[in-house]
Amino acid sequence: MATTKWAVDPTHSEIGFKVKHMMFTNVSGKFQQFEAAIETEGDNFENAKISFSGAIDSVTTGNADRDTHLLSPDFFDAAQYPTITFTGDTFKKISEGDYELTGTLGLHGAEKPVTLAVEFGGLAKDPWGNTKAGFTITGKINRKDWGLNWNAALETGGVLVSEEVRLNIELQFVKQ
Template identity: 45%
Template sequence: MSASPATSTWVIDPAHSSIEFAVKHMVITTVRGTFSRFEADLDIDETDLARSRAAFRIDAASIDTRQPDRDNHLRSADFFDVANHPTITFSTTNIERTGAGTYRITGDLTIRGTTRPVTFDAEVHGPAKNPFGKTVVALSVTGKINRKDFGLTWNAPLEAGGWLVGDEVRINADFELVKNA
């Protein structure tokens, strides 16, 4: 993305950012995980954040649920199929201000080669100066998707009823964005 005169380019500070997800396991418990490698192109209009644009890329193989066998299964063709679909992407199509520092972000999410429009809620905090004199903004994003909408359909029935893996995936992401000089 190239910045227009009204926008400035920002980068994610990976040391102060995270992408996390949570999904029900065996109907009764929640499994949480993260993606540790991601990047974005960010053009932020500081006078009207609703005119900003962002394109995120997540390395699907960087999934981590703190259980290596499960992580390998999630990387397999049963789930993310990282050999054929190594990247998860999200590109904004609309940003709507919903209140003081709150926004509704709509965009195209692509997982496993399937693209669907999704909407997330976001809170923006800042700007502020970090200890190195750089301008930073914090962005917290929350939302839900149905994994089956993206071709992640593998599951196993439970003897007592229900399914091993829930369909709803809750997403929480926190980013510290640093303004390029």
């Protein structure tokens, strides 16, 4: 069977994350510049080869001061580590429409394995005849596993920024 290549449609995709702030509210952010690709056997995504890279300096949370802090050595250290990467190792079907994606997340000079839940939205043709595939990817990582250790203690106990980062990713791919 022929290999099929899929390219991300960035105008219909979002790489998002949420982190608890002061232990009781979530702050959301996203990467605005990224690339992703998938290689499959035909239109079957099981065992697909998946790759992703994003520009750290494209992170936005809707607050310029917070974004500047995130890019500093306290967090992402964008000057030294300008890219976040992911390479998928396995993409296996769990049940109809549900998959498990395991791969390596490269961030802040470290590479660590992660497992993410994937909901396959299906295939469809857009009005221009392009075949599209949609995916919702979720998971949790501990930012300290990648050396993102900065924090501040709160007077009431607890810390300013949670160690747990929730990933909320919506990806639409175009068959090449």
